[in-house]
Amino acid sequence: MPYLVLAFSFALAGGLVGKLKGSSFFIWFLISGVLPVLGLLAALLYRSEYDEVRRQCPGCGKIVKLHDAVCTRCGTELEFPDVAIEPESHVTPR
Numbered sequence: 001m002p003y004l005v006l007a008f009s010f011a012l013a014g015g016l017v018g019k020l021k022g023s024s025f026f027i028w029f030l031i032s033g034v035l036p037v038l039g040l041l042a043a044l045l046y047r048s049e050y051d052e053v054r055r056q057c058p059g060c061g062k063i064v065k066l067h068d069a070v071c072t073r074c075g076t077e078l079e080f081p082d083v084a085i086e087p088e089s090h091v092t093p094r
Ligand SMILES: [Zn+2]
Pocket: 057, 058, 059, 060, 061, 062, 071, 072, 073, 074, 075, 076
């Protein structure tokens, strides 16, 4: 069953890539297994939330993504911040 071997290889690769990017091995393993080429590509292109620049909501203090316009916890409308919080995966500013 060459296809199954191929699919399994892609699933394994996708799972490993997903895990390296801080996501779930199992989820990317499934995605890459069902959609061998596309799944692996998606895993490669996937941006971890840890790579997002973040900022703190002035209303409730929740850490939200920089591009979020409204706080997901308290609904405060968020101006573009003066100070952004560095992504967890980066040490140096962009
Ligand atoms: Zn808030």
